[in-house]
Amino acid sequence: MAVLHLVRHGESEWNLAGRVQGQSPEAGALTARGLDQAARTAALLAERHPDAAAIFSSDLPRARQTADVIAGVLGLPVHTDPRLREQDLGSLEGLRFADPLDGGIVQDAIDRLWREPWRRPGGGESITDLYERIHATLDRYAGEHEGRELVLVTHGGPVRVATTTADPRLREPVPRVEVGNATVTTLDRSGRYSPDASR
Template sequence: MPVLHLVRHGESEWNLAGRVQGQSAEAGSLTARGLRQAAQAARLLAERYPDIDAIFSSDLPRARETAEVIASVLGLPVRTDPCLREQHLGCLEGRRFADPLGEGTVQDAVERLWREPWRRPGDGESITDLYERVHATLDRYAAGPGREVVLVAHGGPVRVATTSADPRRREPVPRVTVGNATVTTVDRSRCC
């Protein structure tokens, strides 16, 4: 059973602009800082984990670019997997977190999704949906061959992959900070 290294993408143009990214292809490429962050994650992976066999990435541009930087250091190809995408945030995508929405802001609406994981933003995906998609995907990779696998994804998938809360039971999921290009190692043999 391989050990899985989850990497959040480097800083994107919409990260810098304070916009909700979700699955929007318009979220832009990595910034210069994002490319540096990806290179730093690649060096860390190369130094600490010499047994990495494969790299898979969300097919969204910001994750793919991060994966390509990592792949260039590790000498491995990148394969894309849409199951590693960020939560689909529907009508919230592209809006600034600080924009007014209802009686609060877009940021408040996003936070509410984590407190009430059954809620779906218009035309979007709930935290429960995200949790089920991500955990099924991690189970698939954990059952595969190899010793260590890098999965380049997004903040939402990393949060639901590492939470002890179960949104399927309507438990709120903490919206912990996941920094750009951070590496989170998950050993699926110790869970579920």
């Protein structure tokens, strides 16, 4: 099986602004800090995983820009794949996490999606939907690239569902663990993973 290095994108404009990004094309590019994070992660990958054979990236701008920085260091082309996108958060996208919503704030609504993984935000995906999409995608990469190391540039939600031991298909809550910008998580398809320090 392939070894998969999952990279969350660097800090984006909406990360800095505290807005819900999801799949919104308006979430913006990387900030100056995000570019620096991407450069440091690229150096880490070159040092620790010099045999990486390919880079695949979510087609959302913040991920693609991160992948381009990594590609410049590793000397590999970037292949975009919309299956690596963040969860589609529908009507929540663009709102600030601290905005009032339904008697609480937007952050509460997002936390509830992880506790109740069958729940879909208006027009969006549930955590179960995201889990099924990401696991099918990673399994396909592993099957098609046996024995190779791949860099997959993606988002926080996909990294969380890729590494969880919970099964949202069984209505189990999924912990919304912290996934830092431009961090690297290394997976094999036996279910083992290890976070690389990249900051």
